[in-house]
Amino acid sequence: MYAAFKHLHVLFVVISVSLFILRFIWKQLDSGLLHKRWVKIVPHVNDTLLLASAIAMLVMTQRAPISDPWVTEKVLGVIGYIFFAMFAIKGKTKLISWGGFVIACLWLAALFHVAFGKQPLLFG
Secondary structure (H helix, E strand, O other): OHHHHHHHHHHHHHHHHHHHHHHHHHHHOOOHHHHOHHHHHHHHHHHHHHHHHHHHHHHHOOOOOOOOHHHHHHHHHHHHHHHHHHHHHHOOOHHHHHHHHHHHHHHHHHHHHHHHHOOOOOOO
16 A cells, blocks of 8 residues: 555656646746646645645654654755745746746755655755
8 A cells, every 4th residue: 555655656746846847937938828727726736645645655654754854854845845946936037937946956856865765965
């Protein structure tokens, strides 16, 4: 059962990152697609499923977000990613938008490092 949730979690991560990059590209191109109803709904639904799969895996392994330093860093990393992704998608200027995108991508790289290695970067 854990393996199924892990695979779902990875799938939701791929979808989430893909939608983030796609929405950023559409913003840079001033595409009307960015304002479509489904573009405003689908990322939130996917991210809710991503969070639910993460919680399910924590419950199955009897971990709390502060039980292991690498889990704590993933939680903090997700918060950092979301914060800067908002600037990437909703930034009022190209500079703010690009800055948010680059920093959000750096947070993603840190998240992937922690997720794959199960080794914290900061609290280890």
